[in-house]
Amino acid sequence: MTHRMGPGPTRRGVLTGAGAMGLSATAARAGYLPAPERTEAFDVVVVGAGMAGCAAALQAAEDGARVCVLEKAREARMGGNSALAGGGFAMPPGPGEGARAAFLEDFEKKAQGRGNSDLYEVMAAHAREDVAWLAEHGIDFTDEMRVDPYHVVMAVVAPGFYMGMPRALRHLRSRIEERGGSFRFETKAQHLVMNDAGSVEGVRVVGPGGVADLTAPAVVLAAGGYPANTRLLESYSDPNAGALMVRGVPWATGDGLEMARGVGAGWKGMGGVMALHVAAVDPVETAAGNPFSLLPHAISVNREGQRFIDETRGYVAHGKAVLEQPGQRAALVFDEKIAELPAAESTLGTFRRLGIDVKSAGSLADLARAIEVPPEALEDTVTRYNAAAKEGRADGLEPPKSDYAHVVEGPTYHALYPLAPGVTLTFGGLMIDTSARVLEADERVIPGLFAAGEGAGHAFFNDYVGGGALTNCLVMGRIAGRRAAGG
């Protein structure tokens, strides 16, 4: 028997008569027969309860839509990779035109001019007001901070890096529910369903109660990126990319990309390791065990005891370089005086909090043994590096060090080891326009389908300005929610 569990006619009255009993015959065919027993109707269905999904759902609910958020994870694991994020949102350094231009300059430069400039414009225009919107909804932020060498500032979810996101997402959930929205956990969206007119009109899900169709005139895909999808990584990024550690949740498998492709959506920006954010991190604490602030001040050696990159090029360039090293392992070597620098202390404080061991020794030879590199090779590397380090630079070395070239001279030597490359986020994804509408490869709009967040918009290329990904989720998520609700 087919019966309807939904709430009666929706705000837009999309499901009436026979339609209210389920999807049309064509839709049911497109949505893979047999048609499910249960059908429910909403104004907006959002797939994914991370930052982009919560921003979309809250905005749509604020605009009066009856919203349902689907989340394939258990309730206790709500939030996807957003829950693991540092919690920094990149913003222009002020309200004016000059500040917006500075934001754009940072983003374009970091993406080597190959990111999605249209999205950067939208982010520059809305980031500050959208962070203020989160604050109005009760999310606390620390004071804005500058992040060298950028012009942009970061608003970090309180109480600080890697501490605030899970609570912030739970808080957004309660705001959505206060506005009549509902969450379905352990409920996986499997297919999008199109109606006779070629519009997306629902999602087929599998959840605790079995298979159901959730119908809505607008669906927002906010299901994240594909860092945990070996097939996509090996097909598009690098044949060996599937062997990389996954820094985030292991169920970030690009489901939104796959589902949207089923109704004709285009994908973009997925080729090569340029489409990946990679960092060399602690192999156990893969999320927060990232020594990014210490890196430029230390020297990084491979398992042969050799330097292999200018450490000041940043932690993503470093992560990708470690990929090319024997055994894909690296160690950051430094001494007591370097450990006392505020930037180093920030990393070391996090590592202490996480219980990650810092190797220490009274000689380079002993340190070398602790980090499993040949002692003579490490001594030779450090001796040559110290001889070249003058006025903060170490030129004439291969590779050189263009800043923060502190002599490494003991009396105590330290190392963070092992560090291994892991994928943080993926940059490619669904083609969308600046209204978050999903596009086919020839830029035809797919009616009824919106997308936002890591899996949409191919915002970044090779690297991103820290905090840029969460800003993308927030700004484009809000736009998707507003448009999906008919605004």
Ligand SMILES: Cc1cc2nc3c(=O)[nH]c(=O)nc-3n(C[C@H](O)[C@H](O)[C@H](O)COP(=O)(O)OP(=O)(O)OC[C@H]3O[C@@H](n4cnc5c(N)ncnc54)[C@H](O)[C@@H]3O)c2cc1C
């Ligand atoms: C360790 C780490 C640190 C980071 N730090 C920062 C930072 O400080 N600043 C920054 O800007 N970025 C950071 N990032 C990147 C950023 O966190 C992500 O790009 C962003 O959170 C992605 O948000 P999202 O909403 O698009 O996806 P997610 O937060 O991953 O949410 C997607 C949700 O969709 C659900 N889902 C997927 N498929 C389905 C399906 N078929 N049905 C139902 N539900 C589904 C998932 O379970 C998940 O909950 C970090 C990433 C990691 C891994």
